[in-house]
Amino acid sequence: MRRPDGELILFWTLPAVAAIWISAFFLFPGFVHPMSPTMSAEQVARFYQDETARIRYSMILFNWFGVGLIPIVILMAMQIRRMAHRTPILSYCLIACAGGPPTIFLIANMFWLLGSFRPDRAPELTQLLNDLAWLTFTVLVPYLIAQCLLLALAIFWDQQDQPVFKPWVAIFNVVVAVALAPAAFTALSHTGPLAWDGLLSFWVKNIAIAVWIIVMGVVLGQNIRAQRAQEQVAA
Amino acid sequence: MSTSTTALPTTGWNLRYHPKRELWFAWWVMVVFYNLYGVLFFFVTRVQPPPSPAWDTPTVARWFADHGHGIIAGFAIVFLVAGMCAPMNALLAYSMRRMSVSRVFAYSYLIIYSLAAVPGMLVMAMAMTVAAFRPDRDPEIIGWLYDFGFLSFSGTMGVFLIGSLVYMVAILHDKNDVFPKWFGYLGLCNALTEVVVAPAWIFQRGAFAWNGAIAWWINMVVFVLYTGVFIVLLRKMIEREDFGTGRLPDLPAKEASR
Numbered sequence: 001m002r003r004p005d006g007e008l009i010l011f012w013t014l015p016a017v018a019a020i021w022i023s024a025f026f027l028f029p030g031f032v033h034p035m036s037p038t039m040s041a042e043q044v045a046r047f048y049q050d051e052t053a054r055i056r057y058s059m060i061l062f063n064w065f066g067v068g069l070i071p072i073v074i075l076m077a078m079q080i081r082r083m084a085h086r087t088p089i090l091s092y093c094l095i096a097c098a099g100g101p102p103t104i105f106l107i108a109n110m111f112w113l114l115g116s117f118r119p120d121r122a123p124e125l126t127q128l129l130n131d132l133a134w135l136t137f138t139v140l141v142p143y144l145i146a147q148c149l150l151l152a153l154a155i156f157w158d159q160q161d162q163p164v165f166k167p168w169v170a171i172f173n174v175v176v177a178v179a180l181a182p183a184a185f186t187a188l189s190h191t192g193p194l195a196w197d198g199l200l201s202f203w204v205k206n207i208a209i210a211v212w213i214i215v216m217g218v219v220l221g222q223n224i225r226a227q228r229a230q231e232q233v234a235a
Numbered sequence: 236m237s238t239s240t241t242a243l244p245t246t247g248w249n250l251r252y253h254p255k256r257e258l259w260f261a262w263w264v265m266v267v268f269y270n271l272y273g274v275l276f277f278f279v280t281r282v283q284p285p286p287s288p289a290w291d292t293p294t295v296a297r298w299f300a301d302h303g304h305g306i307i308a309g310f311a312i313v314f315l316v317a318g319m320c321a322p323m324n325a326l327l328a329y330s331m332r333r334m335s336v337s338r339v340f341a342y343s344y345l346i347i348y349s350l351a352a353v354p355g356m357l358v359m360a361m362a363m364t365v366a367a368f369r370p371d372r373d374p375e376i377i378g379w380l381y382d383f384g385f386l387s388f389s390g391t392m393g394v395f396l397i398g399s400l401v402y403m404v405a406i407l408h409d410k411n412d413v414f415p416k417w418f419g420y421l422g423l424c425n426a427l428t429e430v431v432v433a434p435a436w437i438f439q440r441g442a443f444a445w446n447g448a449i450a451w452w453i454n455m456v457v458f459v460l461y462t463g464v465f466i467v468l469l470r471k472m473i474e475r476e477d478f479g480t481g482r483l484p485d486l487p488a489k490e491a492s493r
Contacts, residue, residue, distance in 0.1 A: 037368075086478055088332070089257045092325035096349040097318060103353050107361075124373050128380075131365050139314040139361070146318020157256065184314035187307045187364045 007078070010071040011224055014217050017068030020061055028058035028112075034197035035134065037190045044130045045123035048115050055116040059109050066105050072217070073098040076151065079165070079223055083158035090154040097150070100143030108137035138186045138196045144209065148177035169219055179208035258473040261326035265469070268319040269462060271312070279309030282363060285385055285451060289440040295381045296374040303367040310360040317352060324348040327402070327465070330472055333483065334409035344401050351394035359388035389435045389445040396429035399461075411482045414468050425461040428454040 025031050029051040039047070048055065077094035111133035115126050155163065155170035182193075182200040193199040250256065276283040281302055290298070299306070324345055331341035362384035366377050403422035406414045434443035435450040442448040475483045 085257055086254060087257045087329055089261050089322065089325045089329050092328050092345055093261075093321040096321040096324050096345055099346075099349060100318070100353070103350070104357065107353075107358070124376060127369075128365070128372070128376055131368060132361065135365055135368065136361050139311075139364075142314050142317035142357075143321070144318075145315065146321050149318075150321065153260070157251070159252070181315060185308075185311040187311060187368050 007075065007224055008228075011075060011221055013068060014072055014213070017065045018213060018217070020065045021068075024058045024061035024065075027054055027061070029054045030112075034202045035130070036197050037131075037134070037195050041123035041127040045119065045121075045126045048119040048126050048130070052116050052119050055112060059112045059116070063106065063109050063113070066109065067102040069102055069213070070098050072213075072220070073147065075220055075224070076216070079220065080151070080154045082227075083154055083164050084160040085154070085157060090150060090157075093150045094147060094154075097143040097147040101140055101147075104136060104140040104143075108133045108140065111136065134196045135187060138183050138201050138205070141180045141183050141205065144212075145177045145180050148173040148180070148212070152177075164223065165219060169216075172215060173212075176208050176212045179204050254478070255473055255476060258326065258329070258476065261322040261329075262466075262469055262473060264319050265323040265326060266466060268316065268323055269466070271316060271319075275309045275313055279312070280306045280363065282306070282359075282384070282388075284455075285389070285446045287440070287446050288382070288385065288435075288438075288444050292374045292378045296370070296377045299366050299377055299381070300370045303370055306363050306367040310364050313356070313360045317357060320352045321349070326469060330413055330469060331402070331405045333411060333472070333476075334405055334413050335411045336405045336408050340401055340405040344398055344405075347394050347398040347401065351391070351398065354387055355391040355394060356388070358391075359384045362387065385445050386436060389432055389450060392429040392432055396426050399423075399426040399429070413472055413483055418464060418468060421461055421464060424457050428457045 030047070035044075035047065073094055077091045077098070080091040080094060081088065083090075111129045115121075115129035115133065119126065152170040152173040155165045155167065155173075158164055183202075183205040186194055186196045186198075186201040189195050189198070191198075194201055196202060244253075253259070286295075286298055327348070328341040328345040331344060332338065334340070362380045366372075366380035366384070370377075399422045403419045403426065406419035406422065407416060431443075432450045432454055435445040435447075438444045438447070440447075443450050445451060471486070472483065475486055477484055
């Protein structure tokens with residue numbers, strides 16, 4: 001029998017960190033009714049003064065667990081290794097993408113925490129930190145888009161009798177990439193669907209990320225389990 | 236080969252079954268990315284060639300007011316496509332896996348250059364976008380964002396310095412002739428540009444300032460040359476690739492296996 005290699009331990013961290021991400025999302029007072037880019041400097045400063053504690057605690061949680069996505073993306077890179085490709089290029093691509101979203105998110109996270117560190121700072125400066133946080137958070141999509149499209153391509157090229165992922169997973173990833181794309185353009189507008197609190201840049205983008213994590217988590221888990229069962233039979 | 240009886244495979248077949256599809260895909264992503272990068276930075280956002288660090292605050296604020304739309308739209312496209320760096324860095328890492336050197340080189344390069352895009356490109360894009368987002372902000376704050384943007388872009392040095400040196404050592408040490416040795420020394424030139432750019436953190440005018448003859452113009456020439464050369468050399472590597480593990484074969488006399 002195969003020695004347990006710990007991949008399942010990393011995989012089962014996903015539901016735990018996902019639960020923490022969701023709690024932190026609801027704890028942060030600026031997400032459930034997303035803060036508007038049209039708020040004046042004084043309104044933003046008052047928000048940081050009134051909600052200091054919840055901003056700090058939610059962002060500390062995100063700071064702790066935001067990087068929890070990296071092992072999951074690396075597990076996907078390991079699945080790509082099993083595909084019928086001739087080079088390791090696509091698994092390298094996923095590894096190259098893995099650090100991007102958490103790094104960009106951590107930058108946004110620091111700006112939120114800095115804003116709440118001295119909420120009685122000059123309102124213009126709090127507004128600056130808030131803009132840096134929100135815009136960085138909203139445009140963190142480039143590596144997520146790349147990750148989805150590269151995974152779809154990897155699946156498309158995995159031509160073997162029993163492909164690692166089913167073809168619908170490729171289509172699903174392309175759809176998610178399309179849903180994430182408008183958020184890159186958020187700074188074009190202070191109001192409407194593109195604004196950082198708007199339908200496309202906030203709701204569609206964040207729901208797409210959540211759905212991607214859930215769906216890919218499930219198929220990844222099924223794959224890892226099937227792989228283990230196969231190896232036990234073979235052994 | 237193809238299901239059709241004709242000798243030449245169709246584009247569709249090539250996209251799906253070509254033995255070198257992954258390599259050519261990464262190579263084309265790299266070519267498209269650098270072209271986009273040039274267009275976006277030089278013509279859409281117009282942040283290159285960079286304006287002067289010696290400008291006074293009202294001039295900086297006016298520059299943002301004049302260039303605001305281009306900056307926001309151009310960097311929005313940067314945010315959309317920045318992930319194209321991944322296949323590009325993967326191909327460069329693959330070229331090192333093809334060499335006779337340890338995997339350490341490929342993995343180090345992959346991580347260094349994947350990390351590089353954040354401080355070296357995306358932070359600048361963020362700072363510039365935030366500055367252009369509210370042109371009515373206090374001009375002093377706009378001035379700080381201006382410095383933050385240009386200095387993070389020019390002043391992110393170590394990732395490119397160490398990254399180029401890792402590549403250089405791999406090329407010079409390689410016995411498989413993946414690249415000619417002179418390209419290794421060109422990598423040294425590229426690494427040196429990251430050394431001479433350091434004074435951009437200190438000087439606000441002159442040759443060493445972020446828009447100066449040394450810190451910008453010479454560096455840009457070396458960078459463009461270096462990039463152009465590795466694009467061509469990677470293309471040659473892919474043409475010669477036979478998926479063996481040893482030395483890369485010479486190109487057949489006439490037709491490369493594209």
